[in-house]
Amino acid sequence: MDLETNPTSQPDSESENDDALTYLRGAREQRAVRAARDQAHRPRLTRIADRERQRFRAAAEFNLVPSGFQPTFRGKQFEENWLLESLGGFYDDSLISDILSQVKGGKEANVYCCLAHPSLGPRWVAGKVFRPRMFRNLKNDAAYRTGGELRGADGKALRKKREQRAVADRTTVGLRMLHQSWLANEAGALGRLQQAGALTPRLYGVNANALLMDFHGEPGDPAPTLNHITLGKAEARRLYDTVLEQIRIMLRCEIIHGDLSAFNILYYRGEIRIIDFPQSMNPWRNPRAFTFFRRDVTRVLEYFERYADMPEPGWLARALWREAYGEDAPETLGGERPA
Ligand SMILES: Nc1ncnc2c1ncn2[C@@H]1O[C@H](COP(=O)(O)OP(=O)(O)O)[C@@H](O)[C@H]1O
Ligand SMILES: [Mg+2]
Numbered sequence: 001m002d003l004e005t006n007p008t009s010q011p012d013s014e015s016e017n018d019d020a021l022t023y024l025r026g027a028r029e030q031r032a033v034r035a036a037r038d039q040a041h042r043p044r045l046t047r048i049a050d051r052e053r054q055r056f057r058a059a060a061e062f063n064l065v066p067s068g069f070q071p072t073f074r075g076k077q078f079e080e081n082w083l084l085e086s087l088g089g090f091y092d093d094s095l096i097s098d099i100l101s102q103v104k105g106g107k108e109a110n111v112y113c114c115l116a117h118p119s120l121g122p123r124w125v126a127g128k129v130f131r132p133r134m135f136r137n138l139k140n141d142a143a144y145r146t147g148g149e150l151r152g153a154d155g156k157a158l159r160k161k162r163e164q165r166a167v168a169d170r171t172t173v174g175l176r177m178l179h180q181s182w183l184a185n186e187a188g189a190l191g192r193l194q195q196a197g198a199l200t201p202r203l204y205g206v207n208a209n210a211l212l213m214d215f216h217g218e219p220g221d222p223a224p225t226l227n228h229i230t231l232g233k234a235e236a237r238r239l240y241d242t243v244l245e246q247i248r249i250m251l252r253c254e255i256i257h258g259d260l261s262a263f264n265i266l267y268y269r270g271e272i273r274i275i276d277f278p279q280s281m282n283p284w285r286n287p288r289a290f291t292f293f294r295r296d297v298t299r300v301l302e303y304f305e306r307y308a309d310m311p312e313p314g315w316l317a318r319a320l321w322r323e324a325y326g327e328d329a330p331e332t333l334g335g336e337r338p339a
Contacts, residue, residue: 069084069088069091069092071083071084071087071091071098071099072098072099072100073099073100073101073102073112074099075102079110082129082131082209083099083112083129085209086127086129086207086209086210087099087112087114087127087129087210087212089205089207090114090127090205090207090210090212093205094117094119094120095116095117095120095125095204095205095212096114096115096116096117096120096125096127096212097114097115097116097117097118098114098115099112099113099114099115099127100112100113100114100115100124100219101113101219101220103126103222104222108130108131108182108278109128109129109130109131110128110129110131111126111127111128111129112126112127112129113126113215113219113222114126114127114212114215116204120204122202122214122215124215124218124219125204125212125213125214125215126201126212126213126214126215126216127210127211127212128210128211128212128213129209129210130179130182130183130209130210130278179208179209180208182278182279183206183208183209183210183211183278184206185277185278185279185280186211186276186277186278186280187203187206187211189253189255189277189280190202190203190211190213190277191203192253192255193249193250193253193255193274196249196252196253197249198246198249198250198253198274199242199246199271199272199273199274200273200274200275200277201213201214201215201216201273201275202214214273216266216268216271216273217266217268223266223267223268223273224266224267224268225262225263225264225265225266225267226239226262226263226265226266226267226272226303227261227262227263227303229267231307233307233308235270236304236307236308237307237308239267239272239304240304240307240308242272243265243272243274243300243304244320246272246274247260247296247297247300247320248320248323248324250274251283251293251320251321251324251325252324254282254283254284255277255280255281255282256280256281256282256283256286256289256292256293256296257274257276257277257280257292257296258279258280258281258292258296259276259279259296260274260296260299260300261296261299261300261302261303262299262300262303264276283325287330290317290321290329290330293317293321293329294313294314294317294329296317297313297316297317297320298313298314298317301313301316317329
């Protein structure tokens with residue numbers, strides 16, 4: 001065991017001299033060793049952001065900001081650099097002209113309203129920036145990921161044992177792969193659903209930390225999620241049919257959302273958009289897919305039952321599955337309910 005990098009370790013028989021030295025070291029020196037070790041173990045992206053901040057400050061003093069990108073919305077210290085790093089590439093690629101405001105900071109991502117580049121088409125686009133913090137939040141990812149769903153930055157499945165182990169062991173490399181896997185998974189799902197004509201935001205760009213997609217709403221008036229809306233009875237009926245149709249499209253595209261609920265359905269002037277696909281999964285590759293699907297259906301029905309009587313969720317989930325795939329849902333493979 002290397003005592004330089006692990007000053008708190010207990011002595012072992014082979015290196016008693018070194019161990020004695022370690023014990024004789026003053027507390028101050030030990031603290032310095034520990035601080036250096038902690039520094040080396042800080043998440044890589046945090047260190048990159050620190051470096052970027054220094055570089056950006058130095059450049060700004062001489063008015064030499066590299067890409068000329070000076071967004072209206074800058075955020076605070078850390079966020080500013082994170083933003084420049086994550087959305088700056090979309091500016092360089094002429095996809096956006098400005099960052100106007102932060103829409104919302106969610107569990108795993110911050111979403112920003114951006115002014116689209118005039119050549120892009122829409123006036124505004126949403127930049128979804130995945131947070132480095134999400135590295136530590138996704139305790140439950142193993143359940144979603146069963147069945148080789150991990151994807152690299154190129155969108156291809158990670159099949160090598162070494163890569164899968166790095167992720168399982170949460171090494172720095174593994175965490176980066178996991179981060180990219182979630183991003184690639186969301187991008188892939190949005191792309192496929194867009195082709196199938198689903199009511200999902202159109203995807204315009206993706207990089208290592210962010211996605212760029214249609215913005216639902218307007219700057220200063222972003223679309224609320226369905227859970228914040230009270231509907232009239234007729235409108236609720238119409239939306240229920242629309243959401244069910246979206247679930248059918250997702251099944252046909254072999255996509256189980258995995259976190260579908262009124263919290264991930266945007267509503268603006270009568271138009272809905274289904275969002276938030278990083279955890280989505282393939283119904284055949286994940287043995288618990290039907291369990292997740294039944295939970296999705298249950299949550300949707302929970303929202304609409306305030307407006308009308310709803311079918312039993314398990315029955316509806318099984319019926320939709322059978323309709324899409326011509327066979328019964330593999331319930332026996334479902335295992336326990338997801339948390
Ligand atoms: N395309 C979009 N247009 C407008 N607002 C969006 C869009 N995508 C996300 N948002 C807003 O950002 C919030 C978080 O986005 P979401 O994809 O659900 O990530 P998460 O919930 O994992 O943080 C949403 O609840 C919504 O308020
Ligand atoms: Mg969400």
